[in-house]
Amino acid sequence: MEKVQEAPESQEIFENEIDMYFKRFCKDENIEDMAAAPQSLFYAALIYVYNNTFKGTNRLKLKGKLQGYNNNNYNNQYSNINNSNCNSYNYEYLNYIADYYIYMCYKYNKICTISGYCKLTGINETVIYDWANEKRASKLSTSAYDLWEKLSKDYESSGEARLWSGKNPVGQLAVMNRRFGWNLPGVSRESSNKTALTAAEIRQQLSQNNTQLTDKQQINAVNNSDTI
Known part of the structure; x- marks a missing residue:
């Protein structure tokens, strides 16, 4: 019997599936305007997408050998250990999803939080914040750090964009000050950085x-x- 090969993933496939299940959630929940809906409902939609696309699969994991990896305890290049991918994520795929997630946040006037990205992909939030340290550590590449940096920058940028909308600016400023050290009356960036x-x-x-x-x-x- 001929083995059926899995269709290769692509940016278009990820975007189409995310969009399809996102719209299905909005239809099922009678949400006519997600831009006017609270952030919590947006999170619920992301969880719904995850449950129908990535949950219980290895779609976001790297297939094949992790380039540059070599276990010093095994010099045999054909060893299964040296051919391991270390259960690493496929950062190319994660970047596809991150770009579309960021687009969705701006489209629906939502804060582009790292928490939201985790709800969409199923990646533990602690893992992503650990990626922030990978640039200083001896790693094979900075792909994980670059992804964390992208998400962090748009987290702050989307927060700034929300301030212009005029919706609860005081509360929004308080959140951005806690996350990014924005200035508030009586709270300066210098004092917030003191340990x-x-x-x-x-x-x-x-x-x-x-x-x-x-x-x-x-x-x-x-x-x-x-x-x-």
Whole structure:
């Protein structure tokens, strides 16, 4: 019996499927204007798309060997270990989906959050934030970092775009300040970037303060003795 080969994935296939199930959700839920719907309903639509496209599949995983990967413990190039793809995602596919997700967010006037992208793809949110550190680490490529950077930039840009819509600007500013250090009355970017002191640093500062206080007391005592 002849083996049926899987049809190759493409950007067009991903976009068409996402669009089809997104519209089906809106029809089933009687949503006439997703742009006027709350962000939570938009998230529900993304979850619906995920459940009907990617859930329970390996469509977003890399097929074949991960280029550049070599396990130092196995010098045999034909070893199954050296031919492994390390269960890596296919970042080309993830970028296709990210581009369409970003387009959808702007089209429907929604915040382009990383959380929303995770709901659409099923990728754990922690994994994507871990990609932010991959540029500094010794990695085979920066594909994961580049994808995180793209999503982060449009997260902020879409938030700025929403402010121009005039819908709850105070609440939106509060969210953007928490996420990106935007300025609010009494809250500057500089102060928001300050990190909390550790217990050791606090003890060191107290020790320095006590030393300075003791030195000052000794100086005052000498000065007072001159006046007696």
